[in-house]
Amino acid sequence: MKIAALAGGVGGAKLADGLYQALPPNSLSVIVNTGDDFDHFGLYICPDLDTVCYTLAGLANPDTGWGLEGDTFQALEVAAALGGPDWFHIGDRDLGIHLERTRRLQAGESLSHITAAFCSHWGITARVIPMSDERVSTRVHTSSGTLAFQEYFVHQKCQPEVSGFTFENLETARPTAAALQALEEADAVVICPSNPWVSIGPILGFRDVYRLLEDKTVVAVSPIVGGKALRGPAAKMYQELGWEASAWSVARHYGSLLNGFVVDRLDEEYARIIDQSGIISLVTNTIMRSRPDRRELANQILHFLEEIDRRLSPG
Amino acid sequence: MKIAALAGGVGGAKLADGLYQALPPNSLSVIVNTGDDFDHFGLYICPDLDTVCYTLAGLANPDTGWGLEGDTFQALEVAAALGGPDWFHIGDRDLGIHLERTRRLQAGESLSHITAAFCSHWGITARVIPMSDERVSTRVHTSSGTLAFQEYFVHQKCQPEVSGFTFENLETARPTAAALQALEEADAVVICPSNPWVSIGPILGFRDVYRLLEDKTVVAVSPIVGGKALRGPAAKMYQELGWEASAWSVARHYGSLLNGFVVDRLDEEYARIIDQSGIISLVTNTIMRSRPDRRELANQILHFLEEIDRRLSPG
Numbered sequence: 001m002k003i004a005a006l007a008g009g010v011g012g013a014k015l016a017d018g019l020y021q022a023l024p025p026n027s028l029s030v031i032v033n034t035g036d037d038f039d040h041f042g043l044y045i046c047p048d049l050d051t052v053c054y055t056l057a058g059l060a061n062p063d064t065g066w067g068l069e070g071d072t073f074q075a076l077e078v079a080a081a082l083g084g085p086d087w088f089h090i091g092d093r094d095l096g097i098h099l100e101r102t103r104r105l106q107a108g109e110s111l112s113h114i115t116a117a118f119c120s121h122w123g124i125t126a127r128v129i130p131m132s133d134e135r136v137s138t139r140v141h142t143s144s145g146t147l148a149f150q151e152y153f154v155h156q157k158c159q160p161e162v163s164g165f166t167f168e169n170l171e172t173a174r175p176t177a178a179a180l181q182a183l184e185e186a187d188a189v190v191i192c193p194s195n196p197w198v199s200i201g202p203i204l205g206f207r208d209v210y211r212l213l214e215d216k217t218v219v220a221v222s223p224i225v226g227g228k229a230l231r232g233p234a235a236k237m238y239q240e241l242g243w244e245a246s247a248w249s250v251a252r253h254y255g256s257l258l259n260g261f262v263v264d265r266l267d268e269e270y271a272r273i274i275d276q277s278g279i280i281s282l283v284t285n286t287i288m289r290s291r292p293d294r295r296e297l298a299n300q301i302l303h304f305l306e307e308i309d310r311r312l313s314p315g
Numbered sequence: 316m317k318i319a320a321l322a323g324g325v326g327g328a329k330l331a332d333g334l335y336q337a338l339p340p341n342s343l344s345v346i347v348n349t350g351d352d353f354d355h356f357g358l359y360i361c362p363d364l365d366t367v368c369y370t371l372a373g374l375a376n377p378d379t380g381w382g383l384e385g386d387t388f389q390a391l392e393v394a395a396a397l398g399g400p401d402w403f404h405i406g407d408r409d410l411g412i413h414l415e416r417t418r419r420l421q422a423g424e425s426l427s428h429i430t431a432a433f434c435s436h437w438g439i440t441a442r443v444i445p446m447s448d449e450r451v452s453t454r455v456h457t458s459s460g461t462l463a464f465q466e467y468f469v470h471q472k473c474q475p476e477v478s479g480f481t482f483e484n485l486e487t488a489r490p491t492a493a494a495l496q497a498l499e500e501a502d503a504v505v506i507c508p509s510n511p512w513v514s515i516g517p518i519l520g521f522r523d524v525y526r527l528l529e530d531k532t533v534v535a536v537s538p539i540v541g542g543k544a545l546r547g548p549a550a551k552m553y554q555e556l557g558w559e560a561s562a563w564s565v566a567r568h569y570g571s572l573l574n575g576f577v578v579d580r581l582d583e584e585y586a587r588i589i590d591q592s593g594i595i596s597l598v599t600n601t602i603m604r605s606r607p608d609r610r611e612l613a614n615q616i617l618h619f620l621e622e623i624d625r626r627l628s629p630g
Contacts, residue, residue, distance in 0.1 A: 078415075100397040
C-alpha cells in the first residue's frame with residue numbers, strides 16, 4: 001500500500017513519522033508545505049521541510065518538535081549580540097543544513113533534489129518532497145497589516161487578528177514532479193493534522209494536486225481537538241475568520257475532498273454530523289505524546305483506509 | 316600622533332594590535348584589504364577584516380591567528396557531512412558574525428558602517444576601515460588557471476604557480492570615505508608586514524590612496540624575513556614572479572612610496588642597500604611571537620617615525 005501524506009510542521013511531522021513507522025520501507029511519500037520558507041541572514045530556510053526530515057530521521061528536538069536535539073546556539077547568540085534578530089531560533093547544527101541547502105540552491109540544484117540528497121544522507125527511506133521547487137510565499141493579512149508568514153507565526157507569535165491569506169506565486173508556480181508522481185502512485189492520501197489554512201492550504205492550492213486528490217481515497221486528521229489546536233494558531237484562525245473552532249469546521253473546510261475524517265475521542269460529538277455529510281468518521285485518540293502514539297494512530301488510519309475502501313467499493 | 320596602518324590578515328593584524336597597544340585611544344586607523352572577501356554558503360565573508368577585528372578585540376584564536384578562540388565547528392561539520400565544502404574553516408561564533416554582516420549588507424548598510432558597529436560592540440577604540448565598500452575581488456593567475464583568491468589561498472593551499480593578479484572592479488570602485496579621511500588626518504602611515512602583492516597591493520591600487528600616501532611619512536615592515544615569508548605565500552609569489560624572495564625585493568616593490576623600511580635582524584645585510592636607495596632602514600626584531608612582541612615592535616616603529624621626521628625635516 002502506497003501512502004502519500006500532506007504535512008506542514010510539527011503536528012504533521014508526528015503523523016508522518018507514525019506512518020513511516022507503520023508502513024514498509026519505500027511506501028510513504030510526504031509532500032510538505034514550503035509556503036513558510038523564508039530568507040533569513042541570507043540563508044534559505046524551510047521550517048516545515050526541516051521539521052519533517054528531522055522528525056523522520058529521529059533527530060528532532062523532542063521538547064520543541066522543531067530543531068535538532070542537543071543543538072547549540074553559538075552562532076545565533078553572536079549574531080544577536082551584534083544586533084541581529086534572534087526571534088527565529090536557529091541552532092548551530094541546524095545552521096549547517098541551511099548553509100549547505102543555500103549553497104546548493106545558489107549552485108542551481110532544485111529544492112526537491114537537495115531534500116532527496118539530505119534524506120538519503122540521513123537514511124530516511126520515505127520520500128520527503130517539497131510541494132514546489134518554485135518559491136510560494138504565504139502572506140498573512142492581519143490587523144497589523146500583511147505579514148510574511150514567519151513574521152506572523154514566530155516573531156509576532158500569531159497575535160495579530162487574521163483576516164485572510166495570500167500564497168504569493170501559487171498561481172504560476174508548479175508542484176514538483178515528485179509530488180505529482182507520489183500522488184498518482186498513492187493508493188490513499190492522508191492529510192496530516194497540520195494547519196488547514198497555512199500548512200495544507202498552500203499544497204491544495206495547486207490545481208494539479210487538488211485534481212489528483214479528487215480521484216483518491218483521502219483521509220484527514222483533525223488538528224483541532226476539543227475546540228483547540230494542539231499547537232499553533234489553527235483554532236484562533238478559524239475563529240478570526242468567522243468559523244467555529246472545531247473538528248467539524250476542519251471537515252467542512254476540506255469538504256468534498258475527504259472520504260474519511262479522523263477526530264479525537266474528545267470530539268466524538270461530531271461523528272454523527274460528519275457521517276451525515278457523507279464523510280466517514282473515525283473516532284480515536286489523535287494526541288501523539290510519544291513515538292509509539294504516532295505509530296498507533298498511523299495503524300488505525302491504515303485500517304480505517306481499508307475499511308473506507310471496502311465501504312466505497314462497488315462490490 | 317595619528318597613525319594609519321594598512322593591513323591584510325594575520326601578520327598585519329599582529330602589528331596593528333601592537334600599534335593599538337602602543338598608541339593612546341583613538342589614535343589608530345587600520346585600513347584593511349577586502350580583495351579576498353568572498354561569498355560562501357550564501358554568506359559574505361571578509362577574512363582580513365575579521366582577522367584584524369578579532370585580533371584587536373583580543374578574541375582571535377592564538378594558535379591560528381584567524382578565527383575566534385575556543386570556537387566550535389558544529390555548523391560546518393553538518394554542512395560537510397551533507398556534502399558541502401569544508402576547506403574554509405568557519406566556526407560557529409565566527410558564523411554568527413558572517414550571518415549578521417550578511418543580513419545588514421542585504422538590508423543596505425555599508426561594509427564600513429557595519430564594521431564600525433561591530434568594532435563598537437567589541438570595544439575596539441581603533442578605527443578598522445575596509446578599503447572599499449564596493450566589491451573588489453582578487454583573482455590569482457596561476458598554472459592551474461585563474462583562481463578566486465580564497466580558492467588559491469585556502470582551498471589549493473597556494474600550490475599553483477602564480478603568474479599575476481587581477482583586482483576585479485578596482486578601476487571603478489572607490490576607497491571608503493573613512494579610509495581617505497584616516498589617511499588625510501594621519502601623521503604617518505605604517506604598511507604592516509602583510510603580503511605586498513595580495514594584501515597591500517589592492518589597497519595601494521586605489522589612486523586616491525596612493526596619492527595621499529605620496530605626501531605622508533610612510534614606513535613598511537618587511538613580511539619577508541631571511542628569504543621566507545613568516546606566513547603565507549609572499550616569498551613564493553616573489554620567486555614565481557621572477558623576483559628574489561627577500562626583504563630588499565619588498566623595499567623595491569613599494570619603492571618611492573617608502574620613507575622608512577623595517578627589516579629583521581636576520582636581514583641586516585640589506586640595510587646598506589636600502590639606505591643607498593634613499594629609504595631609511597631600521598633593523599630590529601620583527602617576529603612577533605607574543606602580544607608584548609607586537610607592542611615592542613610598534614614602539615620601535617613609532618620612535619623610527621620620529622627619527623625619520625627629524626631627518627627629513629628641513630631644519
